[in-house]
Amino acid sequence: MIHRFQPTKYYHTYGPNHPALRVSPGDTIIATTVDAGGLDQDGNKITDEMRQSSPETLYSPSNPLTGPFYVEGAEPGDTLTVEIQRITLTRPTAWSANASNFGGLTEEAPGRRLLLNDPIPRTRYEWALDRENNTATINFPGSRFKNPVIPLHPFIGSIGVAPRYGRVEMSLTPGEYGGNMDSPEVCVGSTLHLPVSWKGGLLVFGDIHAAQGDGELCGVALETSSELQLKVGLIKEQIEWPRVINDDWIMVAGSSRPLMEAFKIAHFELIKWLITDYGYDRWDALQMLSQVGRCTIANTVDPNYTVVAKFPRKYLPE
Numbered sequence: 001m002i003h004r005f006q007p008t009k010y011y012h013t014y015g016p017n018h019p020a021l022r023v024s025p026g027d028t029i030i031a032t033t034v035d036a037g038g039l040d041q042d043g044n045k046i047t048d049e050m051r052q053s054s055p056e057t058l059y060s061p062s063n064p065l066t067g068p069f070y071v072e073g074a075e076p077g078d079t080l081t082v083e084i085q086r087i088t089l090t091r092p093t094a095w096s097a098n099a100s101n102f103g104g105l106t107e108e109a110p111g112r113r114l115l116l117n118d119p120i121p122r123t124r125y126e127w128a129l130d131r132e133n134n135t136a137t138i139n140f141p142g143s144r145f146k147n148p149v150i151p152l153h154p155f156i157g158s159i160g161v162a163p164r165y166g167r168v169e170m171s172l173t174p175g176e177y178g179g180n181m182d183s184p185e186v187c188v189g190s191t192l193h194l195p196v197s198w199k200g201g202l203l204v205f206g207d208i209h210a211a212q213g214d215g216e217l218c219g220v221a222l223e224t225s226s227e228l229q230l231k232v233g234l235i236k237e238q239i240e241w242p243r244v245i246n247d248d249w250i251m252v253a254g255s256s257r258p259l260m261e262a263f264k265i266a267h268f269e270l271i272k273w274l275i276t277d278y279g280y281d282r283w284d285a286l287q288m289l290s291q292v293g294r295c296t297i298a299n300t301v302d303p304n305y306t307v308v309a310k311f312p313r314k315y316l317p318e
Contacts (some may be wrong), residue, residue, distance in 0.1 A: 005031040010038070010064030010206070011052045014160050014179055015168035016198055019070035025234040031066050032090070033206045035223040036157070038064050041090035063158050063171035063180060067204035071232055074201040079235040080161060082192045086229035087154040087208065089131055094210045094222035098123045103219035104300035127222050129210055136211055136222060150211055155187040156228070157207035157221065160242075162198035171206070173303045174255035178242045180207065181253050181306045182216050183298035185244045193235070193243035203232070219301040241269045249294075250311050255304040259297070266295065266309035278316050288315060 003023055011017050023029060038046045038061065052059055074080055100119040127136045134152045160178025163169050174181040178194050186192055194201070205228065212221035244251040252273065254265030267289065274285040292315055298306040 002028045002030065005029060005066070007032065007050075007066045009050055009052070010034065010046060010066065011068065011204055012059040012061065012064060012171045013052065013168050014171065014173075014177055014204065015162050015202075016166065017052070017068050017202065017204075019068050019200060019202065021067075022070045022072060022200075023232060024072045025232060028085070028229060028231045029069060030227065030229050033066050033208055033226050033228060034064050035095070035225050036063050036207045036220070037095070037223065039225065041225045043091065043093070060170050060172055063207040065158060065171050065204040065206040068162075068202040069204070069232070070200035070202060071234060072200070074196045074234055075199060076197050077238045078196040079237055079239050080194045080196050080201045080203065081233035081235060082159065082194065082203065083231040083233070084156065084186065084188050084190050084192065084228075085231055086227075087156070087188055088227045089129060089152075089154055089208070089210055090225045090227055092129050092131065094127045094129055094136065094224035096125045096127065096222055097218070097220045099219040102301060104215050104217045127210075129222075129224065152210050152222075153184055153187065153212075154208060154210055154226070155184050155212075156205055157182045157209045157212075159186060159192065159203075159205035161194045161196060161204075162202040164195070164197035166198075170303075174253075174299070174306045175304060176241050176255070178253075179255070180302050181242065181255060181298050182209070182212065182221065182302070183244070183253055183296070183306060183308050184209075184212060184214075185246070185249075185251055185296070185298075185308055190244050190246045193239060193245070195239050195241070205230075215297045215300045217300070241265060243273070244308070248313055250313060250316070251308050253298065253306055253308050255306045257304055259300065259305045259307070262305045262307040263295070263309075266307045267293070270309045270311055274311065
């Protein structure tokens with residue numbers, strides 16, 4: 001079944017929020033998203049009434065999420081699969097920014113102010129998207145290279161399920177539930193696997209990036225609105241951390257602080273996967289991953305950092 005979903009409310013948390021729609025394994029979801037600042041396809045900001053709110057607390061306004069989608073039959077200990085079939089950018093522009101007190105070149109983070117010096121000044125950038133030719137351009141009047149043209153690589157910055165142990169995490173944070181991983185590997189042609197920790201999974205997504213470099217150095221990608229087409233599935237097996245599969249790689253996303261811990265999580269979980277599903281001996285798996293593996297640093301700016309460990313599928317048994 002194909003479900004066409006137009007959000008009327010957006011969430012700022014991963015957690016046991018009330019489902020917006022119930023779907024079944026094998027169903028396809030076609031849904032719209034707003035950008036990380038809450039701007040829709042016309043550049044208009046969603047209203048306060050459309051945002052998750054509570055009289056008892058304030059939510060971070062970043063990364064409004066579409067959903068949650070309750071997947072029938074999903075139980076704690078299962079694995080939810082999300083095949084990314086289409087990402088359509090719905091606006092001819094994207095914005096980015098050099099953010100104050102945020103980014104990969106500062107020790108600041110949401111809720112922390114650890115610098116005595118003045119922060120990086122906030123500077124907003126407006127990029128023009130050529131969606132037909134899959135490029136973006138901008139004017140840098142103060143630089144010698146005034147009009148760079150870069151390729152687009154649309155992907156889902158934030159996608160996940162309700163975290164384990166009944167936790168609630170803000171939409172800026174990645175973890176074992178997925179979340180704001182900012183991983184360019186979560187793109188068309190990939191299938192994301194997420195561990196189910198709450199009945200129905202409660203899938204949410206948003207924060208589409210038209211392009212982003214590894215690490216999301218300044219803290220902001222090319223932020224824009226979209227329409228997504230996703231096919232959901234269910235596997236009655238347990239995983240601990242998000243997995244991504246495409247034609248060339250199997251991958252694991254690990255999120256933590258410090259960065260080295262995220263690196264270790266991703267690679268440890270990938271070795272476990274090679275052992276349990278592909279018949280590698282433990283120490284042979286370590287040796288092989290050491291020689292042919294690759295990894296990317298997805299983000300160095302969020303409350304947790306994310307590293308994606310990758311193993312070539314051509315070295316998997318038939």
